[in-house]
Amino acid sequence: MADSRSEPLVLGIETSCDETGVGIVRGHTLLADAVASSVDEHARFGGVVPEVASRAHLEAMVPTIQRALKEAGVAASDLDGIAVTAGPGLAGALLVGVSAAKAYAYALGKPLYGVNHLASHICVDQLEHGPLPEPTMALLVSGGHSSLLLAPDITSDVRPLGSTIDDAAGEAFDKIARVLNLGFPGGPVIDRIARDGDPGAIAFPRGLTGPRDAAYDFSFSGLKTAVARWIEAKRTAGEEVPVADVSASFQEAVVDVLTRKAVRACKDEGVDHLMIGGGVAANSRLRALAERRCEDAGITLRVPRPKLCTDNGAMVAALGAEMVARGRSASAWDLSADSSLPVTDPHVPDPEAATHTHPQTHTHSHDHDHVHELSRKNLYA
Numbered sequence: 024m025a026d027s028r029s030e031p032l033v034l035g036i037e038t039s040c041d042e043t044g045v046g047i048v049r050g051h052t053l054l055a056d057a058v059a060s061s062v063d064e065h066a067r068f069g070g071v072v073p074e075v076a077s078r079a080h081l082e083a084m085v086p087t088i089q090r091a092l093k094e095a096g097v098a099a100s101d102l103d104g105i106a107v108t109a110g111p112g113l114a115g116a117l118l119v120g121v122s123a124a125k126a127y128a129y130a131l132g133k134p135l136y137g138v139n140h141l142a143s144h145i146c147v148d149q150l151e152h153g154p155l156p157e158p159t160m161a162l163l164v165s166g167g168h169s170s171l172l173l174a175p176d177i178t179s180d181v182r183p184l185g186s187t188i189d190d191a192a193g194e195a196f197d198k199i200a201r202v203l204n205l206g207f208p209g210g211p212v213i214d215r216i217a218r219d220g221d222p223g224a225i226a227f228p229r230g231l232t233g234p235r236d237a238a239y240d241f242s243f244s245g246l247k248t249a250v251a252r253w254i255e256a257k258r259t260a261g262e263e264v265p266v267a268d269v270s271a272s273f274q275e276a277v278v279d280v281l282t283r284k285a286v287r288a289c290k291d292e293g294v295d296h297l298m299i300g301g302g303v304a305a306n307s308r309l310r311a312l313a314e315r316r317c318e319d320a321g322i323t324l325r326v327p328r329p330k331l332c333t334d335n336g337a338m339v340a341a342l343g344a345e346m347v348a349r350g351r352s353a354s355a356w357d358l359s360a361d362s363s364l365p366v367t368d369p370h371v372p373d374p375e376a377a378t379h380t381h382p383q384t385h386t387h388s389h390d391h392d393h394v395h396e397l398s399r400k401n402l403y404a
């Protein structure tokens with residue numbers, strides 16, 4: 024076994040949404056996971072308010088970094104690199120993290136790695152279950168994203184198979200919770216209330232599951248409307264809304280489609296591992312159904328513990344450490360936050376340095392395409 028001290032010690036900063044996350048890892052070992060959430064400040068608006076999130080990140084950043092260093096028992100000078108979510112996410116919120124990461128990296132003389140939020144959600148599982156199988160199939164479900172991704176190499180090759188064409192899965196939970204007056208965020212409370220309900224009580228629609236529909240895309244907007252109309256009809260008729268049954272039936276419609284499509288993607292691509300990440304991966308019914316369907320299909324399921332599924336800094340540190348371990352090039356000092364960073368870019372390499380291959384790196388032709396693509400973008404920007 025490798026000497027753990029030779030594994031990269033990386034600090035990761037995550038500010039793409041409402042969580043200021045700072046994590047520290049050594050290789051695949053989690054040393055600290057400090058999170059300051061502004062979720063309470065958004066609750067009365069029923070969703071995340073970007074300006075409120077940015078301001079909260081600014082206030083929380085330095086104390087959260089200090090807390091993480093203390094928790095890990097390491098000095099900032101010992102770090103091998105600083106990783107930060109470069110995108111996708113809320114532009115103003117990302118900017119706070121990217122600026123802080125640059126400042127720390129520059130002041131400490133450490134390499135800076137701007138990484139992709141979605142790839143980080145996948146890579147975090149290395150902290151829980153060890154090295155990711157290659158390829159890994161990942162189902163990412165949160166308030167901002169619902170995607171099926173095939174990752175032959177999490178540091179350089181992530182391929183989108185499908186995603187939501189309207190609402191994200193978590194967003195649907197949040198919106199239905201609002202209709203039911205259950206508060207924000209809606210996922211955890213619907214999950215809890217659904218335990219007392221009958222998932223088969225109401226037959227809500229399963230979006231995009233027809234024979235001619237895109238096999239791996241999702242749609243939750245029709246479901247959301249159907250549930251809202253059903254509730255409205257009950258209220259108009261002066262009848263009591265069976266909140267537990269509605270919650271359970273709605274939740275079943277979401278997780279049925281998610282697990283069905285994920286298992287199908289694994290079978291079609293010949294992948295025998297499924298990883299589920301993002302805030303909705305904390306859903307108890309999603310976990311149970313995925314467990315059963317994966318077992319039936321001979322697929323090994325990997326779901327990190329809930330705290331690692333929601334947005335956090337450890338996931339960014341985990342991907343940063345993998346970038347260092349595989350000799351991927353660091354980002355340039357003019358790294359910018361990219362609110363729509365494509366999922367196909369696991370990190371944002373320095374366009375100048377990326378052409379030079381690190382001695383330990385096994386090159387993929389894909390990397391070269393990627394570098395040329397970046398150079399072209401700069402040329403014509």
Ligand code: KG4
Nearest residue numbers: 165166167193208210214302303306333334
């Ligand atoms: O990953 P995350 O913390 O932030 C992003 O959206 O990126 O995910 C938050 C989302 C919210 O929509 C929340 O309602 C949902 O995850 N969520 C859940 C559960 N816990 C959190 N959805 C269903 N069941 C849960 N137990």
Ligand code: ZN
Nearest residue numbers: 144165301334
């Ligand atoms: Zn996320």
